[in-house]
Amino acid sequence: MNDDSENIRVGDSERSRALDELSTHFANGLIDINEFEERTGKAAIAKTRGDIRKLFLDLPRLDGTDPVAGEPHPNAPAPIRAETRAQEELDEVLTRGKKVQRFDGLIFAVAMILFFLGLFVFDWDYFWIVFPLAGVAAWGVRSVANFSDEDEEIFDELNESEEKERAERLRRAAERRRELGK
Structure with a gap:
């Protein structure tokens, strides 16, 4: 300029x-x-x-x-580096949790659409099967994302705190x- x-x-x-x-x-x-x-x-x-x-x-x-560089300076004191690593881990859990949350929304939206289509349009006898399949799909997403129950609890706390x-x-x-x- x-x-x-x-x-x-x-x-x-x-x-x-x-x-x-x-x-x-x-x-x-x-x-x-x-x-x-x-x-x-x-x-x-x-x-x-x-x-x-x-x-x-x-x-x-x-x-x-x-x-913006997210890494501390190599000469920073060890507690700062450790705190930064811990923050990076929490950020990573938050990122994975948001991805899992998006997939859950998509899976259950598709499940609801299929449920109502099966019930009212196609007159399927086993229209209810979409809900267990959605549960299996949600479990599969968590397995692929390596998102454990502990990670989910941490994510919920972080997400709530971040929103507040x-x-x-x-x-x-x-x-x-x-x-x-x-």
């Missing part, structure tokens, strides 16, 4: 877009409440493009084009937007 573009003045629409993006970063847990309040305050009074760009220098782009935290961050972001009048 050339220095001239940094000095171009911004209006309410640019400030509002910056506030929206900061709200998204906050809701996704990339910045804490103190950083969010500080940055939104600066965004609300930004005068130039440079003022707004400074708020996002250390944040990834929302479109995913700015990769996100809801709280969204609530705080909305309050902050109202405070700033944007």
